Amino acid sequence: xxxxxxxxxxxxxxxxxxxxxxxxxxxxxxxxxxxxxxxxxxxxxxxxxxxxxxxxxxxxxxxxxxxxxxxxxxxxxxxxxxxxxxxxxxxxxxxxxxxxxxxxxxxxxxxxxxxxxxxxxxxxxxxxxxxxxxxxxxxxxxxxxxxxxxxxxxxxxxxxxxxxxxxxxxxxxxxxxxxxxxxxxxxxxxxxxxxxxxxxxxxxxxx
Numbered sequence: 001x002x003x004x005x006x007x008x009x010x011x012x013x014x015x016x017x018x019x020x021x022x023x024x025x026x027x028x029x030x031x032x033x034x035x036x037x038x039x040x041x042x043x044x045x046x047x048x049x050x051x052x053x054x055x056x057x058x059x060x061x062x063x064x065x066x067x068x069x070x071x072x073x074x075x076x077x078x079x080x081x082x083x084x085x086x087x088x089x090x091x092x093x094x095x096x097x098x099x100x101x102x103x104x105x106x107x108x109x110x111x112x113x114x115x116x117x118x119x120x121x122x123x124x125x126x127x128x129x130x131x132x133x134x135x136x137x138x139x140x141x142x143x144x145x146x147x148x149x150x151x152x153x154x155x156x157x158x159x160x161x162x163x164x165x166x167x168x169x170x171x172x173x174x175x176x177x178x179x180x181x182x183x184x185x186x187x188x189x190x191x192x193x194x195x196x197x198x199x200x201x202x203x204x205x206x207x
Contacts, residue, residue: 003035004033004034004035005033005034005036005147005149007149007188007191008033008034008191011149011188011191012026012191014188015185015188015191015192015195018184018185019184019185019192021166021167022185022192022195022196025166025195025196025198025199026195028199029195029198029199029202032204033194034143034144034147034190034191034194034204035206036144036145036146036147037144037145037206038145039145040112040141040145041072041073041074041077041101041102041105042072042073043140043141043144043145043207044101044130044133044137044141045065045072045077045098045101046058046062046207047133047137047140047141047207048094048097048098048101048132048133048137049061049062049065049090049094049098050062050140050207051094051132051136051137055201055205057089060089061088061089061090064087064088064089065085065088065090068080068084068085068087068088074101074102074103074105074106075106077098077099077101077102078099078102078103078106080099082095082096082099085098085099093132094132096131096132097130097131097132097133098132100130100131101130101131101132104130110129110130114126115127115142115146116146120142120148120150120151123138123142123146123148124138124139124142127141127142135155136153136155136156139151139153139155139156140153140207141207143190143193143194143207144205144206144207145207147190148190149187149188149189149190149191150186150187150188150189150190151189151190151193152182152185152189152190152192152193153193154178156193158197158200158201158205159193159196159197160172160173161200162196162197162199162200163177163178163181163196165199165200166196166199167181
């Protein structure tokens, strides 16, 4: 996880030139960059666990989940019972989602390699066929696992809060303003998102 995406240097130059707020964030948070685990199963599990709860709460649940299995892969996770999964702090729906996810990978009913040939919207639709994976989770996978360059996850509360803080807008920011930023940041919305997240949480998010 030590190499930045191939577009990263070009993206920060472009965004710095286009937007003074991002230029300030890029200068301030120049110590780290977006990385990937290249492990979609691991990332999907982490995404399901992190849905609709705070980052500290998600980290706590994930630590308990990790302690229940030797490795976070379909073979080991599929052996966990629903009760074992729930004992980590997972809701029944999240436990069912992770259980079903492991079985789909085991049975090869889901093929992550297909995503490489899909555009962002096609990939979001395909990922959303998985239980407990909606648009937000799919966007996190495209951003963190596949390092797609132009993900703009407007269902993410952290991103919306960061936009409000940095651009002095009310919460929730007006849709017209969000659309304006999207046009300005394209094709590097993922990079803009990452730096905006850093402005509210000094520890980079990783799924």
